[in-house]
Amino acid sequence: MKKRPLIIFCFLLLAVGSVMLSALCRGAIPLSLHDLWLLLTGNGPAGLRLVVVEWRLPRVLIAVFCGAALGISGAIFQSILRNPLGSPDVLGLNAGAFSGVLAVMLLWPSNLFAMTLASLVSAALTGAIIYLLAWRQGITPYRLILIGIGIRALLMSFNGWVMTSTSLSTAMSAGLWSAGSLNGVNWQSVNLVFPAVVIALLGVAMLAKRMRLMEMGDDLACALGIRTERTRLGLLFLATLLTAVPTAVIGPVSFVALVAPQIARRLANSPSGVLWNTALCGSLLLLVADYLAQHAFLPYQLPVGVITVSVGGIYLLSLLVREARRS
Amino acid sequence: MSLSSSRLAARDVTLAYDNKTVAEQLSVTIPDGEFTVIIGPNACGKSTLLKALSRVIKPVAGQVILDGQAIHQLPAKEVARQLGLLPQNSHTPAGITVADLVGRGRYPHQSLFGGWRLEDSQAVAEAMAATHIDHLADRPVEQLSGGQRQRVWIAMVLAQQTPLLLLDEPTTWLDITHQIELMELLRELNQRHGRTLVVVLHELNQACRYASHLIAMREGAIIAEGRPSEIITAELIEQVYGLKAVIIADPIAGTPMIVPVGK
Numbered sequence: 001m002k003k004r005p006l007i008i009f010c011f012l013l014l015a016v017g018s019v020m021l022s023a024l025c026r027g028a029i030p031l032s033l034h035d036l037w038l039l040l041t042g043n044g045p046a047g048l049r050l051v052v053v054e055w056r057l058p059r060v061l062i063a064v065f066c067g068a069a070l071g072i073s074g075a076i077f078q079s080i081l082r083n084p085l086g087s088p089d090v091l092g093l094n095a096g097a098f099s100g101v102l103a104v105m106l107l108w109p110s111n112l113f114a115m116t117l118a119s120l121v122s123a124a125l126t127g128a129i130i131y132l133l134a135w136r137q138g139i140t141p142y143r144l145i146l147i148g149i150g151i152r153a154l155l156m157s158f159n160g161w162v163m164t165s166t167s168l169s170t171a172m173s174a175g176l177w178s179a180g181s182l183n184g185v186n187w188q189s190v191n192l193v194f195p196a197v198v199i200a201l202l203g204v205a206m207l208a209k210r211m212r213l214m215e216m217g218d219d220l221a222c223a224l225g226i227r228t229e230r231t232r233l234g235l236l237f238l239a240t241l242l243t244a245v246p247t248a249v250i251g252p253v254s255f256v257a258l259v260a261p262q263i264a265r266r267l268a269n270s271p272s273g274v275l276w277n278t279a280l281c282g283s284l285l286l287l288v289a290d291y292l293a294q295h296a297f298l299p300y301q302l303p304v305g306v307i308t309v310s311v312g313g314i315y316l317l318s319l320l321v322r323e324a325r326r327s
Numbered sequence: 328m329s330l331s332s333s334r335l336a337a338r339d340v341t342l343a344y345d346n347k348t349v350a351e352q353l354s355v356t357i358p359d360g361e362f363t364v365i366i367g368p369n370a371c372g373k374s375t376l377l378k379a380l381s382r383v384i385k386p387v388a389g390q391v392i393l394d395g396q397a398i399h400q401l402p403a404k405e406v407a408r409q410l411g412l413l414p415q416n417s418h419t420p421a422g423i424t425v426a427d428l429v430g431r432g433r434y435p436h437q438s439l440f441g442g443w444r445l446e447d448s449q450a451v452a453e454a455m456a457a458t459h460i461d462h463l464a465d466r467p468v469e470q471l472s473g474g475q476r477q478r479v480w481i482a483m484v485l486a487q488q489t490p491l492l493l494l495d496e497p498t499t500w501l502d503i504t505h506q507i508e509l510m511e512l513l514r515e516l517n518q519r520h521g522r523t524l525v526v527v528l529h530e531l532n533q534a535c536r537y538a539s540h541l542i543a544m545r546e547g548a549i550i551a552e553g554r555p556s557e558i559i560t561a562e563l564i565e566q567v568y569g570l571k572a573v574i575i576a577d578p579i580a581g582t583p584m585i586v587p588v589g590k
Contacts, residue, residue, distance in 0.1 A: 082418065206439065212420070213434055219414035222383045224487070225407030225435040265422065 005268045005277060012280035016064065019287045023060045024052060026295055054186070062185045062193060063290050064283040066246035067256055069197045071264070071282020072204055073242035074257030075275055076235050079211050081141035084319060087258035088123075088243040091145065092152025094252035096126025097244045098178060099155055102162050105174050112249070116192055119248035120241065126151060127240045139232075180253035180305025182290050189249045196245045201279070203238045208275050211235055253305050255312020256285050262319070332359045334523070335380060335410070335491055340389035342375050342547070349375045350547030352389070357491070362517040363525045364534040367544035368568055373527045374415065374495050376544070380525065381412035381493050407435035411489040413480055415496055419468050425479050426464040429454055432486035454485035457520075458512060474505035481512070492516070494526045498533070506530070510537045535559055535582045543567050559583035 025031045029051055031039070038044040039052045074087040088094060100122025104115045130151055134144040159178070163171045210231045214221040218228045243257065260282035264274050267281075289307040335357040342350040349372040357363055357380070365373045378384045379391055382398050391398040398406060411432070419428070432454070433447045455461040458478040463471065468479055477497060484492060494513070498506040514537055516522045528534045534541060535555040542552045545567045551558045564572045564585055571588040578584075 209434065209437075213431055215418060215420045216431070217414065217417045219378065219383050219412070220417050222403075223381050223407065223410075223412035223414065224432070225402075225404035227403055268422075 005274065008264075008267045009277055009280065012277060012284060016280055016283050016287065019284065019291060020060050020064065023063075023287060023291050023294075024056050026291075027051070027056065058187050058190045059182050059185050059290070060287070061190050062182060062250065063286045065190075065193045065197045066250055066253070067260070067283035067286030068279035069193075069200065069242040069246050069282070070253065070256040070286070071260030071278045071280075072201065072275065073239045074259075074282075075261035075264075075278045076204070076211065076239035076242075077257070078261050079215055080232060080235060080239075081144060082215060083141050083145060084262060085258075086141065086145055088239065089252070089254045089257055090152070091127075091130060091148030092155055093123045093126055093240060093243050094247055094254065095152050095155035095159060097123040097247040098159055098252050099126075099162075101177070101248060102159055102174055105170060105177075106162075106166060112188060112192060116196075116245060116248035120244040123244035123247065124237070124240050126155065127236060131236070176303065177251045178305075179303035180251035180308070181293075181303035182250050183301070183303075185249060193245055193249055196241065200238050200241045200245075203234070204242075204275070207231060207235055207238070251303075251305060253286065253308050255308045255316065256282050256289075259312055259315050260285055262315075333357055334359055334394050335525075336392045337376070337380060337386075338390050338392060340379055340386035340391065342372065342379050342384065343387045344375070344384075348387075348547070353547060353549065354389075355380075355542065355549060355552075357523065357525055358540055359523050360517075360521055361523060361540040362514065362538055363523075363540040363542060364538035365525065365527045365542045365544060366529075366531060366534050366567075371544045372547040373544050377412070377493050377495050377525065377527055378414070381410055382406050383412065383414070404435045407487065407489070409489055410491040410493065411484040411487040412493045413484045413495060413497060415499070417480060419476070421469070423468055424465055425460060425468055425471070425482075426451060426455070428468050428479055429460075429482045429486050432483040435487060450486045450488050451482075454482040457485055457516065458482040473500050474502070474508070477501055477505070477509065478512075481509070485516070490521075491523045492525070494524070496527050496529060498528065498530065506533065513537065531564075531585045532577065535584065536577055536580045555583055559585070 021033065021036070024036055025033065029048065031052070035044065035048070036052065039049050077086045077088055077091065078084055080086070097119040100118035101115050104111065104118040108114050130144060130148050131139070134140070134147045163174050166174070210221070210226050213224055213226055214228060214231065222228050246253065261274070261278045264278040264281045268274050268277055285308070286304070289311070290304045293302040293304045293307045333356045337353060337355045339352050339354055340350065341348065341352060353376065355376065365376065367373050375384065379386055382391070382403070385399055393401060393406060393409060429451050430447065433450060436447065452461070455464060458481055460475065460478050460482055463475060468476060471479065477500070481497065498509055501509065510533055513524060513526065517524050538555055540552065541555045541558060543550045543558065543563060550567050551563055559574060561572055561574055564570055573586045573588060574583050575586060576582070576584065
């Protein structure tokens with residue numbers, strides 16, 4: 001890694017660390033850093049340990065892992081599609097994952113593993129459908145994005161229809177989940193998300209160099225010795241995994257995938273080492289959004305998705321305006 | 328020039344896009360150590376042939392042979408250490424510097440998690456020196472002029488350090504000064520560094536001036552090949568391009584020069 005990306009990496013790491021710490025300390029029972037240290041090393045009152053270790057810690061960890069996963073997923077889509085709009089939420093993978101979760105919610109309520117699996121399968125299915133519809137002797141990024149937006153609209157209306165035709169309680173919990181929230185995550189969610197994200201990130205680390213080369217065009221990448229279609233398929237699979245797992249656990253949190261790679265690229269001002277900074281940006285975004293959702297509007301607690309949508313919406317608008325002015 | 332000294336050849340290849348056949352039963356042999364230029368009218372299949380020779384597209388029938396083996400059965404990275412291609416449309420990644428872009432040509436020489444080695448730095452430095460862009464090393468590629476940018480791309484392919492080098496219309500978008508500069512650079516690479524070059528060109532007079540081996544194509548078939556002075560005639564130009572022309576000697580190089588008659 002070069003000097004500037006490395007400095008930014010350290011800075012982001014520091015920022016993530018401090019937000020994590022303040023998220024652990026702040027709440028209905030405020031703690032000092034000293035209290036926190038005692039609790040995390042296994043000392044302190046059992047009641048407090050329950051609050052911090054069983055409630056706050058998994059929530060913070062989930063924000064870190066899911067934020068990183070969403071950021072990397074967005075970075076992969078943007079790279080493959082060579083378009084800053086190519087993120088899983090714009091393409092409708094979130095909506096697709098939600099459809100799967102919705103189905104499971106109706107059939108086997110509150111089964112986290114089944115929900116994750118359904119989210120994964122339906123996101124992959126959505127991805128495959130978009131890919132096949134966009135395929136015409138190869139993939140044109142623009143066609144893929146347009147078809148993705150169409151599929152997304154279709155799935156959203158389907159999801160809406162399912163929600164209005166179920167029982168009130170199922171619709172309520174599905175509605176809450178669809179806003180995207182870290183309420184109710186526990187160690188079970190961490191145990192599910194952590195291995196999936198780590199495995200996917202290892203895969204991404206293996207393919208990252210090839211992904212960068214493919215940004216220069218398929219012909220050149222192929223001439224440099226890359227099997228382009230196979231690499232693209234592998235990357236799409238990993239990106240889908242990195243969207244589907246967070247969606248199953250915390251709901252379809254929008255815009256982290258869209259915004260994190262952009263911020264990372266702008267910070268570093270160079271393409272080298274951007275991927276890991278993107279992961280940290282994603283973590284930071286989700287951590288801060290969740291922190292605000294919990295503490296900024298007391299006595300109300302908002303779903304984190306509301307924060308990311310409003311922040312991301314403004315960003316998306318400015319991005320669209322700038323793209324439109326440029327072309 | 329004997330046909331035995333050839334590492335790269337196409338044997339009876341049929342090339343097609345979207346079920347549209349571009350060339351049928353085409354055979355061509357690229358002579359080692361020569362500066363081969365492929366000419367022909369638009370859509371005659373010259374770019375497609377170049378892509379087939381560089382493993383980018385797979386022939387529907389027939390085979391491309393590299394060192395006696397079918398190129399599509401060789402490991403992709405191994406081919407990329409022998410043969411470099413500069414395609415027509417390449418995207419410049421946002422924010423990338425000249426040195427970083429040139430460094431990407433080192434990919435075929437690197438292992439999966441292997442880091443940057445001394446020989447990679449040397450190859451990049453040599454490539455930038457050969458293309459006279461060393462002073463631009465830390466500049467973002469997007470800020471460069473068209474001529475400089477094209478030299479950066481060529482440096483990237485040079486950093487790949489392949490004995491065979493295939494370039495698809497490298498002079499497009501360049502003004503005449505940069506075109507000549509680039510052709511001189513390619514000649515230097517061929518004569519001084521012994522690289523085998525295959526270049527697709529539109530400019531006939533430059534093709535005649537710089538090529539040591541010329542291939543004239545029309546509708547997916549090779550009409551003539553050999554030294555420009557041996558094969559270029561008014562009849563050939565009419566046959567390949569449907570253009571009436573007079574051939575005179577280039578006043579500087581003495582090579583054939585094509586002057587269109589017009590109406």
